[in-house]
Amino acid sequence: MPVPEGTLLNGPHVxxxxxxxxxxxxxxHGxxxxxxxxDRLRHVASVDTSLHVRDxxxxxxxxxxxxxxxxxxxGAPLLTEEALRRMPRLRAVVHAAGSIKHHVTESVWKRGIAxxxxxxxxxxxxxxxxxAAILFANKRVLDTARAYAQAREQPALLPYFSGYGNYHRTVGIVGASRIGRRVxxxxxxLDLDVLLYDPYLDRNDARALGVDLVGLxxxxxxxxxxxxxxxxLPETRHMFDARRLALLQDGATLINTARGSLVDTDALIERLVSGRVHAVLDVTEPDVLPAASPLYTLPNVLLTPHIAGSLGNELGRMTHWAVDEVRRYAQGLPFTYGVGPDELTRSA
Incomplete structure (x- = not known):
C-alpha cells in the first residue's frame, strides 16, 4: 500500500x-x-506549500x-496572544531564517510552544x-584597485603598501556569537593574531577557542x-561611540555585519572623513542611509545593503535546516537548534 506524501517512515513504524x-x-515565499x-517539507509534514499566511x-x-x-x-506576522488563540493546536514554531525577535512574543513562551x-x-x-572582508582589508584591496584604475598602468605597489598584509596582523572579534565563533x-x-571580547565568556572558553580574551x-x-x-540590545546601543572609535589605530578597519545601532553613525562618519580609518559596513543606522550620506562615496568605505547573510541559493540551506527540525519534531525528538526565552537576551 503506498504511503501518502507527508508521512514519515521510522523503521517499521509510520x-x-x-x-x-x-x-x-x-x-x-515566492x-x-x-x-x-x-520540496522536502512536503515529505515530512502535512502542508500546502502553495499557501502562506501574511496576516x-x-x-x-x-x-x-x-x-x-x-x-x-x-515577514512572518507577529505571534500575539490573539493570533495564538486562532491556533489552539500549535505546538512548534520553526523559523527558516535567523532572528525570531520580529515575530515570537512572550505569549509563545507562556503557551509552552517549542x-x-x-x-x-x-x-x-x-x-x-x-x-573575505578581513583579508581584503589587511591587503588594502580596495585601495589597490582604485590606484590601478586611476593610473591605468601597473602602480608601484611595493613601496605604497609596504605596511600592509595578513601576516600576523591582529584581528579583534567583538562577540562570541554563532557568527563570531565561526569567524x-x-x-x-591563518597567520593572524585573534583577540576576542565577550562579557559572557571566561578565559577557559577563550582558550578553547584559541583566542586571547581582552577588554573591549x-x-x-x-x-x-x-x-x-x-x-x-539596549546595553550594546552605540557601543562604538566617538570615544571608542577614537581608540582605533591609524589605518585600522571596522567591520560591522551585526546591527547598525551598535555604531554611532555620525561619530563613525567623522572618523572616516578624517581618512585615518576604514570601514566595511553591511548594516547601518538607519538601515537605509539618507541619499546625501558620505558613506556612499567615501573612498575608505565599503558599503553593502545587508547582503552578508543568506541570499540567493543560500536561502535554501536555511530552509533545509528548518525542514530537518520539522522532521525531528514529527519523530518526537527535541530540536537541534531550539531557542529559549533566556537566549533572546543575548542574541540578535
Whole structure:
C-alpha cells in the first residue's frame, strides 16, 4: 500500500506528519517556491506549500485551527496572544531564517510552544563574508584597485603598501556569537593574531577557542581589523561611540555585519572623513542611509545593503535546516537548534 506524501517512515513504524502552515512574506515565499526549497517539507509534514499566511486575522480560520507547526520566514506576522488563540493546536514554531525577535512574543513562551531557528545556518555566509572582508582589508584591496584604475598602468605597489598584509596582523572579534565563533574558526589556519571580547565568556572558553580574551577598549586599540558580532540590545546601543572609535589605530578597519545601532553613525562618519580609518559596513543606522550620506562615496568605505547573510541559493540551506527540525519534531525528538526565552537576551 503506498504511503501518502507527508508521512514519515521510522523503521517499521509510520509516523504521522504534523499539520504545518507557512507564515512569511509573499516575496520570500515566492522565491523559495521558485527554488523548490519546500520540496522536502512536503515529505515530512502535512502542508500546502502553495499557501502562506501574511496576516493571522485574514487567514482561513480552519487552516489556523488545525495548525500544529508554524513554518516561518522573513515577514512572518507577529505571534500575539490573539493570533495564538486562532491556533489552539500549535505546538512548534520553526523559523527558516535567523532572528525570531520580529515575530515570537512572550505569549509563545507562556503557551509552552517549542521554537527553533536556522540562525546557525545563516551564520555561515555572514562569517564567510567577514573572512573575505578581513583579508581584503589587511591587503588594502580596495585601495589597490582604485590606484590601478586611476593610473591605468601597473602602480608601484611595493613601496605604497609596504605596511600592509595578513601576516600576523591582529584581528579583534567583538562577540562570541554563532557568527563570531565561526569567524574565529575560519581564521584559525591563518597567520593572524585573534583577540576576542565577550562579557559572557571566561578565559577557559577563550582558550578553547584559541583566542586571547581582552577588554573591549584594549581590543580596539590593538587590532588592525575590528569585526562586530554582538547582539542588538539596549546595553550594546552605540557601543562604538566617538570615544571608542577614537581608540582605533591609524589605518585600522571596522567591520560591522551585526546591527547598525551598535555604531554611532555620525561619530563613525567623522572618523572616516578624517581618512585615518576604514570601514566595511553591511548594516547601518538607519538601515537605509539618507541619499546625501558620505558613506556612499567615501573612498575608505565599503558599503553593502545587508547582503552578508543568506541570499540567493543560500536561502535554501536555511530552509533545509528548518525542514530537518520539522522532521525531528514529527519523530518526537527535541530540536537541534531550539531557542529559549533566556537566549533572546543575548542574541540578535
Amino acid at each position: 509516523v504521522p506528519s504534523p499539520r504545518t502552515v507557512l507564515a512569511m512574506g509573499s516575496e520570500i 522565491s523559495l517556491l521558485a527554488e523548490a526549497a519546500f 493571522f486575522t485574514r487567514a482561513d480560520p480552519a487552516v489556523l485551527a488545525d495548525a500544529e507547526v508554524l513554518f516561518t520566514h522573513w 521554537v527553533s531557528s536556522a540562525a546557525a545556518a545563516n551564520a555561515l555566509p555572514v562569517a564567510e563574508f567577514t573572512l 574565529v574558526e575560519l581564521l584559525r589556519p 577598549d584594549e581590543l580596539v586599540r590593538r587590532s588592525h581589523v575590528v569585526s562586530i558580532h554582538a547582539p542588538e
